[in-house]
Amino acid sequence: MAFNKYTAKSIFKIGSLLVGQGPVRSLVASSYASGTLTLDMSKADTYKITLGANVTAMSITNPTTGQELKLQLLQDATGSRTVTWASNVKLSGGAVTLTTTAAKTDSFHFVYDGTNWRELSRSLNS
Numbered sequence: 636m637a638f639n640k641y642t643a644k645s646i647f648k649i650g651s652l653l654v655g656q657g658p659v660r661s662l663v664a665s666s667y668a669s670g671t672l673t674l675d676m677s678k679a680d681t682y683k684i685t686l687g688a689n690v691t692a693m694s695i696t697n698p699t700t701g702q703e704l705k706l707q708l709l710q711d712a713t714g715s716r717t718v719t720w721a722s723n724v725k726l727s728g729g730a731v732t733l734t735t736t737a738a739k740t741d742s743f744h745f746v747y748d749g750t751n752w753r754e755l756s757r758s759l760n761s
Contacts, residue, residue, distance in 0.1 A: 671691065671694065672693045680705065706744075742759075
């Protein structure tokens with residue numbers, strides 16, 4: 636374990652994945668998702684998820700009012716993966732079609748209002 640004095644974070648290395656923890660909550664947690672996707676907001680507020688299959692259920696746990704979530708969804712080498720959003724995710728315009736091209740990323744930014752995750756912005760097909 637090392638302490639980064641510039642970001643006030645402890646840095647842990649697990650295999651080749653660096654995981655931060657401490658007062659600065661903005662960290663990236665990488666994951667390979669299929670089936671049910673759970674995002675634990677007490678652990679991170681930025682997630683980069685590689686879709687290894689269709690996500691058939693999503694759960695966002697332990698949020699605090701006003702907390703922001705930055706979510707990057709990366710298609711794997713196969714592509715054409717889909718996501719079923721959590722019921723309390725409110726997308727601008729009501730729905731979104733993910734980019735299905737292999738190795739492409741869709742990025743979303745949400746804020747939690749105490750009940751729902753409201754989309755602030757998105758960037759598709761990057």
